[in-house]
Amino acid sequence: MIKMSGISPEIKSKLGLVQVYTGPGKGKTTASLGLAFRASGRGLEVLMIQFLKPPQDYGEHLAAEKVPNFTILPLGLDHMMSKVPKEKDIKIAEETLQRAKEEIYSGKYDLVILDEINNAMSWKLLNPAEVVKMLKGRPDNIEIVLTGRGAPAEIIEYADLVTEMNMIKHPFDKGVKARVGIEY
Numbered sequence: 001m002i003k004m005s006g007i008s009p010e011i012k013s014k015l016g017l018v019q020v021y022t023g024p025g026k027g028k029t030t031a032s033l034g035l036a037f038r039a040s041g042r043g044l045e046v047l048m049i050q051f052l053k054p055p056q057d058y059g060e061h062l063a064a065e066k067v068p069n070f071t072i073l074p075l076g077l078d079h080m081m082s083k084v085p086k087e088k089d090i091k092i093a094e095e096t097l098q099r100a101k102e103e104i105y106s107g108k109y110d111l112v113i114l115d116e117i118n119n120a121m122s123w124k125l126l127n128p129a130e131v132v133k134m135l136k137g138r139p140d141n142i143e144i145v146l147t148g149r150g151a152p153a154e155i156i157e158y159a160d161l162v163t164e165m166n167m168i169k170h171p172f173d174k175g176v177k178a179r180v181g182i183e184y
């Protein structure tokens with residue numbers, strides 16, 4: 001096996017679980033970014049692939065440029081704004097899954113975060129069985145995180161760790177709009 005990152009075989013041997021952050025409350029993407037920050041500190045090579053998010057106007061894109069060993073690839077359309085036909089959303093989601101597969105199977109990364117991929121599955125842009133198949137075939141010792149609302153049953157079944165963010169309160173409900181540095 002080609003060892004691409006600088007971490008020791010001891011650290012590497014403990015990696016390889018699948019984590020899921022789902023649910024309606026705030027904190028799924030930011031939890032994965034916190035994990036990326038911690039992993040980077042230990043020398044892990046980290047990649048975040050963003051489904052459904054375009055390459056603009058996210059604080060994490062600006063921050064990732066300053067964090068060693070951390071790359072973000074925003075490969076989606078803006079799911080909040082876009083009025084594109086569903087066929088185009090499906091095509092882009094499938095291309096993004098293909099890219100995720102290439103990056104994961106390259107063995108270059110120790111931790112790969114698939115941000116908002118759960119939404120892509122729950123909106124029927126991606127087939128959960130295809131995602132599970134891709135995950136099952138991956139090289140050993142690569143940790144995977146899947147974020148987004150509505151993680152399907154197949155994903156929850158396959159995962160080793162599932163955390164549900166439960167929405168108790170969100171300021172959106174009293175009219176507070178998304179804020180720079182807090183929501184994006």
Ligand code: ATP
Pocket residue numbers: 024025026027028029030031116148149165167170172173178182183184
């Ligand atoms: P964050 O990126 O802040 O960790 P998230 O990943 O848990 O949030 P998403 O479902 O990806 O949440 O939500 C997309 C956007 O909506 C984010 O800007 C997020 O802060 C905001 N948001 C999250 N939860 C809620 C909610 N319950 N009501 C309204 N807006 C929300």
Ligand code: MG
Pocket residue numbers: 028029030116147148
């Ligand atoms: Mg999110």
